Amino acid sequence: MSTENTGSLDTSLVAAAAGALAVMCASASFAGVLADAGWLIPALITVLAVVGVGVLGRRLGWPTVGVVAAQLAGLLVILTVLFASSSAILGVLPGPAAIAELARLLGGTGELIRTGVPPVPADPPLQALVCLGLGVVALLVDLIAVGIGTPAVTGLVLLCVFAIPASLADRMLPWWSFALGGAGYALLLAAAGHHRRWRRYEEPDRVAYALFGRTTAVVAGTAGVIAVLAGSVFTGVGTEGRLPGSVPEEFGGTDGIGLQPFTSLRGQLNRDRVVELFRVRGLQQDSYLRAMTLRKFDPRTGWQLDGLTQGVDANAPLPLPEGTTIGRGRPERIEVQPIGYRDPWLPVFGTPVSVSGMGRNWRYDPAAGIVFTQTNQETRPYTQQVIVPDPSPEELRAARGPMPIDPAYVDASGISPQVAELAQRLTADAPTEFDKAVAVNRFFTDPANGFRYDLTTAPSTGQDALSDFLFRGKRGFCEQYASSMAVLLRSLGIPSRVAIGFTAGYQDGTEQVITTEDAHAWVEAYFPGWGWQTFDPTPLSDGRTALPQFLDTALHPPQTPAPQPGQPRPGPVPGAPAPPVAGAQPDSRDVPQQRREPADRGWSITVLALIVLLACAGAATPLAIREIRRGQRLQAITEGREGAASTAWREVLDEVRDRGHQPRDTDTARQLADRLVTDHDLDATGADALKHLVTAVEREWYAPTAPSDGTLTDTLEAITRSLHHNAPLDLRSRLFPRSALPPWRTTP
Template sequence: MNRTGSDRHLTGLLALSAVLLTSTAFSAVLADWRWFPPAAMTAVVVSCTGIATRMKRDSWWSAPLQLAALVFMLTALFGGSGFLGLIPTPATFAELAHLLGDAIEVVRTGIPPVPAETAISCLICLGIGVVTLLVDRIAVTGRAPAVAGLVLLCVFAVPASLADRMLPWWTFLGSAAGFTAMLSAGSGFRLTADSRWSSVRRFSEPVAVTSVACVVALLTGTVFTGVGTQGRLPGSDPDQAAPDTGEIGLRPFTSLRGQLDRDEPVELFRIEGLPRETYLRAMTLSRFDPERGWRLGSLPEGIPARERLPLPPGTKQRSSSPTHRVEIEPVGYRDAWLPVFGVPRRVLGIGDAWRYDPASGMIFTRRTDDTDSYTELAAFPDPSREKLRASSGDSPVDQVYLETSGAGERVRELARRITANAENRFDRAVALNDYFTDPANGFTYDLSTAPASSHDALEDFLFRGKRGYCEQFASAMAVLLREVGIPSRVAVGFTSGRDEGDERVITTEDAHAWVEAHFPGHGWITFDPTPLREGRGSVPPYLAPSRQREEGERSSAPTGEPTTPSATPDSDEEKQDTSRTASEEPGHSGVPVGALLTGGTALLLGTVLTAPAAMRTLRRRRRWSLASSGGIGAAGNAWRELLDESIDRGDVSPPPGETPRRTAERVIESYGVPPEAAEAWHELASAVDRERYGPPGGRETGSRREALHRAVSGLRAVRPLDFRERLLPRSTRVSSTRRRPPARR
């Protein structure tokens, strides 16, 4: 194998390393590392396919084979129905499309970090495979490793734009190290036999420059922007207790599999004015998938959340239900979902971007803004058992809340058997709730689910494992409710936390999922089948025994104390709060988001468009400097710059075996270079020959700046560059030193 082939294979391996090191940035937006082994295998297969095909002289089919290898890997890892496990079939493409669709839904609605489940892993493997193919083609086949850095920059930009915090410093250093190695292979190993010192110098220069740049960037970021902590300017959050507290959001879906990821307890909310213990709802899940659990439905346009909020469908107005004023301070919470208690009637102190969907009961925004303190005017309906038993008729809700596609016959039979003695809708719901909370039925609350024994997670939980946490219990009961004709959904949020003086404090330990069932005239009613530990749950009065219910009614009656004030939506207090201008509200920003997005997009496009010209300018300045300084390599650098000038004007690289003298004659004849410039071309060609083939002690080391200036000026005079050629120099895509005659030693 010749030197050129070895260099290309080395560049290919270093390009693979650069892709893998850059991909570690995704660890900032994913909750675990399950995605990395399949992504690494995919990248290795695609890269090695390119290396193997380039061993043949005619390797035009390298890219198609690499693309085929990517498809085979996706089939083997995620297809499940491929022929011989590798060759995709129409069913395989349908499965992959389904997985990618699920992944896009997670990307659209998920709040990092999200778990690296199968769908997300499939999307990352596809992306990393395509990136590996592009970087390999640009850095190796196109011999432009610097341009390949733009592709790596795009990979790094994806998690950087999704993560709420700055990316870990080690991912930045790893990406920079990978790019430096690839860049060095593309420039430091394609050298003539100028000297050992020249090779070492050219190889070490990009390493040294990149190392210094990385250190300076990290130090600057640490000092001025807090890189690696909150990812924000120091002092912008004075209430932040510790740099590692961070801000936590909710994942917009639950799963019947997996384990609850628990960090050290982090304070999320401080609540004032809550009339009784009840749940803080952030979102509701309406769509059930037997393989992936409950998912968020499609978000509607919604109505402005700052206005008076309508009642949910199927809920009657009750003048006897007071509206309580609840102050909510998100201490360590940031998300696209605004948690609320009870039935929200109005929310004060939020920005214009927040929307409200009465059907789902969710307040959301399509951009993740900082959530400042806000005030909720909420009703807390407390229907009696008798009123709920008397509820009848069809529920005016979407049929999606009754959908049970995919649930097995055993699940239906279980729901019917549990509710066989119930005479009305409410008693059926209570029977299902008691089925999970009664210890005699064998269900156990545990942070780990039982090992899966089949592909149906719902049946695993109901009939075999019977062990799990809130998501398993709530998911199972919601399905059973639908099986007996009761509309249901899974709610995700928090329990009411603990008392701390006049406030209630909610932490990450209070994250919870429960069930809401719809009763005509009363709306969505809470049921919690999870046997929570340490009394963290909240038993609604209509589910408590009669004696406890009487005590609850006495304790929740209006007392006139200032900690539980009530008001109607038209109270003077509300009018005073809503009279504030938009600039005074905590959620309002003085900088238009549209302007930021437009400016950022324009900056990114401008950077991409001007990158080739910037690289050409840097290369030109470096060569002119080396040619002017004299010493070993001055003639070689001047000659390479002269060749790039001709390539920028449409010339081709010197073919194999063509001497510098013959190249000079060809260019002079092709462009009609003036005599003075032609003389400079011949002078530089002779100097290059002497530098390459002359005896070590007799090589010339004088400055070549004047000869280079005359040669380039003559070329520019007869063939000036147009705007497109200046913006996208051809020499950044075609190497002027693609093939060199072997150096004589």
């Protein structure tokens, strides 16, 4: 090495280090979805290894293809050392056993991603996946920024790093992750951008000025703003919950009954395996855990959430539900610890008196009986003070009086005459509203009527789904049963709604464990004074049903002794079983198989992510074109190719265009140079360099046999440095350089 290199910095090494730093800054976004920092050190080692192999390959003069191949091999080796060393050859080399171990480890990430709710622990499978992804990103950034010399294009690659955790997180990623990403990208632009203009070895003060000067600060701020906006878009897409009162379109238009309302629950509750959702302490008797209620019935699409109000602050003492004047019942204090549940609906038992511990911005709607939030936040452990109503059948039979509830709860529009006639026939002998509700409930649970719980419904006959279920199929799951019973009650004038939530789960020591298997839908019917009471028509055969005492007593009345000879037989019991339906099949009482996961809705996230990426790519295209063109010209000038002076002159003309001045076709090189010095106030160094370049251009144009000028690189650098100092570009011109846009007409 010559002495001129003493105390200088290798500019290609500076650019490579900036690329590695930019990748690690972008990886900070994973802090929003990974619960601990166990991934950080392996990721850092992986990125440094990939970039280090690239630096070594370029030092040895390998071609670009050879450098990329060596980096891929290095990535495989480092993954083997980090995650499969026990199966590797000599603990380092990736043999067949080590590759199989890595494949097994990476294959296990699918289940973690599908069942985990961010933030999730950074277990080895996720660490391996993150390291693999960041290793590939580091390779691409190193290739684009250092190998090809177009650092602006790396912004798209780094944006993808942000997009992955932002689309999975349920809330905004940490602000500092965007700040780090913007700063890393700005340093990469400064380092790799100057790399093509610097000499092979540069003085440290010049490198520091380029990396930490005003230009880099402006680019860093701009990149940070773009990263925050893009992160906001992706985070909104990835959020599991939605604003209460809305029904996302991706769940609309089903031909089943009651499927559409299962919007935010659907993605979590229909799994290929059981996922624990809650642990509950203090529950004295099995009861349903209500997440939301649905009041609007559409014969075409099923039940929908409708009419949810802003309600009251859920952290304050809660009023009785709308239309409820009797607050009698069993008081309970219940502690709920969410495990794998995150949604804008906070499930509650019974009649809530107070709820605490879940954080701010939670609301309670007394009309719907729902605790909800309109902000994206984590569901924390919370405590409920509740009243579990315990009316007797006689008290509900005697419930009379006005119904101070929304008339929408008795809306029976769209119900077919055939369904209404069935409801009348089932309740012909029921004297009270309560007995009618019991009779309808029994119609579904009595084995003689042929209804069976099943996760597959009977084939459609072309009729509406409700009629298909009630009169022909008689096979379905809780949504079908709850939806059908609520419709039948409304046709009788009994206010009703569908509730969605969970059964009580199973006992584990002093706790109740509620899992995805306990997702359930039931019916709530209104009785004056007593409010909304639970009915459950689903004929479950696995012991998960948790009927309130009044309903269990009414459905299973004490057996009366057989009459003695000569004594009259007792009359019909109100709410007795309805006559069997013709053609009914005996109940098989099959234990249902677990639910299948619905069609993946990740396509909507992917589509919107692609739209955002394409928009960002379109916005970055002019800057990318300008950087690519500049890099190619500088390389041609540095290598002294034919026409190097003309190439340098074209670069100066683009600098002029970027500043809003279109050169006239009639101007000679010297005329244009004079105007450039005057219009942009070039200093003496810049003016002298410009004259030197004009001389070289004229020599090349008019005396092509003359020897080439070997100082063109320094000459061009002096001109551009003078332009940047005396006529700096504004932010708009930096991001959207005019020289990369289609030319416009100007007046001579």
